[in-house]
Amino acid sequence: MLHVSPNAATTGIAKGEVLLSVENVSLRFGGVKAISDVSFDIRKGEVRAIIGPNGAGKTSMLNCINGFYFPQEGHITYKGVRRQKVRPHEAASSGIARTFQNVALFKGMTTLDNIMTGRTLKMHTGLFWQLLRHGPAMREEIEHRRKVEDIIDFLEIQAIRKIPVGKLPYGLQKRVELGRALAVNQTFGTTIALIEHDMGVVMDLSDRVVVLEYGRKIADGTPDVVKADQKVIDAYLGVAH
């Protein structure tokens, strides 16, 4: 559903400047083209939505950004650097996290542990102190726990802290998932890229919207502009091509 990137202070990119740009990306599975020649950019601090009907290529697009898929053509520039092949955990460590269209929480773990997992990248104490759970390991654990508790307060999920998320209703799971994504970056003024089917939700929230259909970009702009676009209306109403 969303995509969180780091704040300006750490990247040297000012608010409003381009943080990530997708240039002429195409992705094929065998003979099937999932994305063809799509370009757009995401600016620092904005809420950017990627929408489109089922099978439009939204998830594939995100998977490219995340490093799950390698596009056959085109490239992705992140923080001004053209990215070579990247593994998902590398993408994560450069500040890209995501949630999934379907809930992808760690079902056997508690809410707290799920969100704490989001902090993994920022935790560095090694095996030795981890084994002892004292000294640096404990200090680190407490420091991150504090930040996670802030997120928990922000999302108002204090009551379900120690409940395995598999037992929570869908709505709460979504909230935990948002919490986990926030934990990766723990700043609330971040760039968020949303993917949604639901137009209504998106239009209220986002600053700018990209619309995909059959793997192609059919519109890009502010919600008002996109809403008025004939191609978008056709795509959503299912007009035959």
Added chain:
Amino acid sequence: MFYRETGQFKTNYADDMAIFPIRQDRIGIAIIIAIALILPFMVSDFVLKTILLPFLALSVAVIGLNILTGYTGLISLGSAGFMGVGAYACYKLTTLFPEVNIIIWIFASGFFAAAVGVFFGLPSLRIKGLYLAVATLAAQFFLQWAFVRIPWLFNYNPSGAIEVPLRTLFGMPITGPTAELEVKYLICLGFVIGMTWLASNLVHGRIGRSWMAVRDMDIAAELMGIKLLNAKLMAFAVSSFFCGVSGALFVFLYLGGAEAGTEFAIRLSFLILFAVIIGGTGSMIGSFFGTAFIVALPTILKFGAPAIGIAITGATAEKIVLMIIGALTIYLLIVEPHGLARLWQIMKQKLRVWPFPY
């Protein structure tokens, strides 16, 4: 009535993150350890030797496999092989450097098992689930073969066996035939408490969380920045470390010498996996329940039935024990797929509201 957390408020995160946040649990653990400390002086040698010592020695391996299977979601059928690595490593170390205390070597033997474990854990990057389980059989059979084939491992002993030499601590024999059973028990207990403490520290911290994340959804885990390679190999290393220490304890403090090559056979691997599942995957306390189930149940059935007047011969008992273990396993899985640990939890839950359930 007595088992309540009401009124126990955490004023800092350290308290809340303690492994036993409820005071009654901490008291319970203290009581269990106290009982464990006096137990060897209360029971007969028979119980000490045939139930308690193998229970302690094997429980370390069961915790080890639980780290791999229960916490990280990787099934292994090679635990007995890794135990064997620990046993032989300990034997080689103590015969090469007899002046170093055996307790240090028992612990150190875990490192050798860990190294071997990492090597055989490499396929886990490409394969998962039951495929991986079958792949670990390669480790089991290869190691078992190596134990027999490499005479250096047993110091070219013509009988091919490991003979546990006499080793002392403060002048008191702790391994070898003259060591008192009670002493061996207490050493084992020390290892079990220490290793359990380390394991639960680990699973409650960053590394434990990354294991569970890999288990629950490896793709999402990778997106959180967890390196699957590191997490899985770390799980194999830690798990095999525990198995290795367990193997050293098994031979040095329990069996006291045996044809170790045949001792660490596939059957033992299965028993350990059995204990993990029956006890409850992803549960420390479950590991102990599971071990008790596989160690104590057969012995109690076999020797207990005649003791209370049910006349069955040894051979029949052995067959019936197999049937009962099989049937009980299926029954338990049906009643509570999450194992004995879950039943224990439910019991505690009931206790929490007792005596006013509504």
Added chain:
Amino acid sequence: MSAVTSSAPKPLLSPAVMATLKVLGVFGAIALAIVLLDLPDLLVQTLWEGLVAGVLYALIALGFVLIFKASGVFNFAQGIMVVFSALTLVGSYEIMTQRMGLPPGTVVAILAVIVAVATMFVLAWLVERIVLRPLVNQNDIIMLMATVGLTYFLIGFGEYVFGGNPKVMITSQLGLPVGSTQFNILGGRVNIQHLDVAAAVIASVMIAGLAFFFQYTRIGRALRAVADSHKAALSVGISLNQIWVIVWFTAGVVALVTGIMWGARSDVSFALEIIALKALSVLILGGFTSVPGAIVGGLIIGIGEKMGEGYWGPLFGGGIETWLAYVIALGFLLFRPQGLFGEKIIERI
């Protein structure tokens, strides 16, 4: 980005390493050819022995595959079902001839087969009732452990009823050929046991029969439907429970045939259980759901193992057969994680 990247999994080894391996492989193949052609008759004999062992591995694997396809259960007890069914056959033959005083011979042998088949049916029915039905929708490992529990139960039960001593398989009473034919060819001799030929023939017939059953009968179609989707099967009008009984029964019959063949080469005892584990490496090769995979995988493992032990074993002091099958399977798996006939797995999120 000029380099065209692919979405397929990255190759495990870099091209340079692969090239080196290929060169080494060519040299290895030449060296191997010299060794192999040294005693051509022995080579043929080794291949034949591997083939026969492979057929037996394939049959055990086939039982696994049938059950896995239809119920998603990894039936660890398949190996034990092989021993258990054979033990039932020999045991009931013994009871009928020795304790009930029936005359030994083909008639009683056929009666014993009927008893064994009936036992496998009862077993299938009980497994469905007592094990599968209450555990339906549990995860893989729980189902696996349930079948491990079943394994222990069957060992105990089999030994309790028929005694623990190994038994000699009835062969001539069942009309199976004994003896052997020696071919003096290739400057040596090649010995073909009639029983092994029979085993290969019976296995082929059985596999063909199963294929026919799956392809052309209503139950068979339902079974295939179940393999694809449980809901689809329901729409065919056969209950899932019935299908499970049928599949387990079929696997039981396959086990009985395997047990007769293996029992005739050795004895019927639970020591066979560990050999049956090798069928697991066949499954890795062939995939858990592919019948042709089980057959081809079985042959690869059987032949690979005999060739390996025969030609490389002495280099390692012998006895490598005990782990070679797993290593072959593992090596294979690293390059093709989905097995021989499995479909490429594309992970979706």
Added chain:
Amino acid sequence: MMFKKLALSATVAASVLTAGFAAQAQDAINFVHNTYRTGAFSGSGIPVGDGTRDYFTMLNNRDGGIGGVKINFEECETAYDTRRSVECYEQGKAKGTVLYVPWSTGATLAAIPRAHIDKIPIFSMGYGLSASAVGDVFPWVFNMPITYWDGANAFIQHVAQQEGGFDKLKGKTIGLLHLDAPFGKEPIPILEALAKQHGFNLKLYPVAPAEMQNQSSVWLTIRRDRTDWVYNQGWGAMNPTAVREAARGGFPVNRLVGVWWAGGDDDARPAGDAGKGYRALNWHQTGASFPVIQDIIKHVVDKGQSLAPKDKVGENLYNRGVYQAILIAEAIKNAQAITGKKVINGEDMRRGLEALNMTEAKWAAAGAPNFASPVRVTCSDHNSQSAVYVMEWDGKAWKRLSADIQPQKDQVRPLLEEAAKAFATSNAGWPTRTEACQNNS
């Protein structure tokens, strides 16, 4: 109902946990005997167990025990598993057994270090640790009548006889087919020494315990090596498979010679006609013609107190069990004579065993004339290294093939002593013998 069940299980648990097993009332001699009637080796374990069990039952039924006291004979099932064997050792200890009979090499090795501490002698008859033949180092362990090293030596003697002299061994290829476990590997050092001495090629053919019933590749290798003779150091399901595979691979079965543990009737019989000519070493006779076997049939089998089917009584491994029981009974008599006690303990039993001297007359007196060669144990020789002979399977029964083969004591004994010394040095703190020597023979 629920309560009853709970109470029952609590009682079981309690009786095991607290009391352990109180020693039986001391009006009988307690003897806990390991058996394995289940597991991979049960094919060999059952007949042996039956023989020993039936003999003691017969003594109790016929004579009221030994020297007027009953033998409280009890079996303990090990399933050939070391952990179960440890249980059985502990149970024997708790029940005050006078002797521990491990019936597996692994179990023997696990028990040897404890014997002198628990004061329970160990009798590992023709198996176990070969070095334990040296009574000076192992006062509590007995392994008569012969060691594996003597066995391998006797096998080579037999081959030399058949080939027409030791000089004919030069250039021959002789193989050792063995279980890939310590038991199977025991004869390797002696065969290596003999190979050097006589100039034959020694080839090793290990069979992993998991592959006992899957030997075709081993036999292909034997064929490729053009091996002339094969010595089979196998046990359990490995043996019948070996005989069959030999026949399948076209290896002449009369050049396959089994150690005494590979000489069961059920090892040769399953191969049918193909098994005709299979050979094995033995140290006692087969068949039911001996008075002692007849007594067993009369007092035990016909009363329905035996676990063995009548047609198995008198088979080789059954008689092996009887042989063991006769030696044990004789040692008990010795112990009673030495101590003057009727109910003896483990320490007395050790002295009785050390005084064992089964002369031909004693064999006859035990109802087994010409059943086996004499066995004489001394304080320093706990093995006696008695004679063996080679027998051949004729399709129905074992037939004696060779005359007695005397082990080459002068050659094997020094090796045994060396190994015993090595054991003592590698096991720091191994006690020097303090037990008094009391040979009254």
